[in-house]
Amino acid sequence: MDVLIEEPDPGLVRITLNRPAQRNAITAAMGERLLALWTELAVRPDMRALILTGAGDLAFSAGGDLKERYRQSPADLARSQAVHRLAGTVRQTFAFPVIAAVNGAALGGGAELVLSADLVLMADHACIGLPEIRHGFMPGMGGTQALMRRVGKLAAADMLLSGKPVGPERALALGLANQVLQAAELSEAALAVARRIATAPEIAVQAIMRALHFGDEGGLTGGLALEAALHRHLMDRPERQTGLARFAERHTTTRS
Structure with a gap:
């Protein structure tokens, strides 16, 4: 299978792009499978976190399969691009975080997948880049906008117009990754982050994800209004009282 699905713990799903000989390049069929998976996961009530990675140690994903695209008719290409755009839209409905475990080069569409993640862990030999300009085109899965929002206009322009990976x-340093780890540690570290998130109150995680997604797309004013509304809602929830009680008990025990 070119897309592997595992569930190491209930509600923690790991998806592996599995074409290591092709540097995990994404075919049209893989894009459709990922869209179906995104749709399925988006409505699973028990989902707590998703880990996205690639097979092998050379590439997270080299992006779209350019050999396949060269052979595609204009109609097939348009359909493939529509799937990619829809997949990005569905991803924004997730009420749980996506953790990218970048095990190697993340280029083109692979980099755009990483840019859509909420947390990014990178192996110490990996890289991220959008080299489309070298092939005469540009990112088409939201890469220009996601990169500019992540690193700022100047750094984004440098990466996009040079095509050079970082x-x-x-x-x-640019804010494209949260941690850099040795390759052998990457998989377990990503799982540890997912498990840590799974121990937090689910309603708080969901509220934070809603605020992050809306703020990223809806602008500062709307994002602040949503954050305030979600914060007020959580203040009255029993999970907050439980958390405060645990905090008080822990610190009382420490002082005594």
């Missing part, structure tokens, strides 16, 4: 330390 390594892990530069990615960390």
Whole structure:
């Protein structure tokens, strides 16, 4: 299978792009499978976190399969692009975080998948880049907008117009990655992050994800209004009282 699905814990799903010999390039059929998975996961009530990674240690994903695209008719290409756009729209409905475990080069559409993630862990030999300009086109899955929002206009313009990928330390400095790890540690570290999130009150995680997604797309004013409304809602929830009680008990025990 070119897309592997595992569930190491209930509600924690790991999806692996599985074409290592082709640097995990994404075919049209894979795009449709991912869209079906996104749709299925978006409505699962028990979902707590999704880990997205690639097979092998060379590439997270080299992006769209250019050999396939070269053979596609204009109608097939338009259909493939529509699937990719729809997949991005569905991803924004997730009430749980997506963790990208970048095990190698994330280029083109692969980089756009990473940019759509909420948390990014990178292997110390990995890189992220949008090299489309070198092939005479540009990102088409939201890459220009996501990159500009993540790193700012100047750094985004440099990456997009040069087509050069950035390594892990530069990615960390730009805010493209949360952590850089040795390759052997990456998989377990991503799972540990997912498990940590799964221990938090689900309603609080969902509220934070809603605020982040809306704020990213809806602008500062609307994002602040939504955050305030969600915050007020959580203040009256029993999960908050339980959390405060645990905090008080822990600190009382520490002082005594």
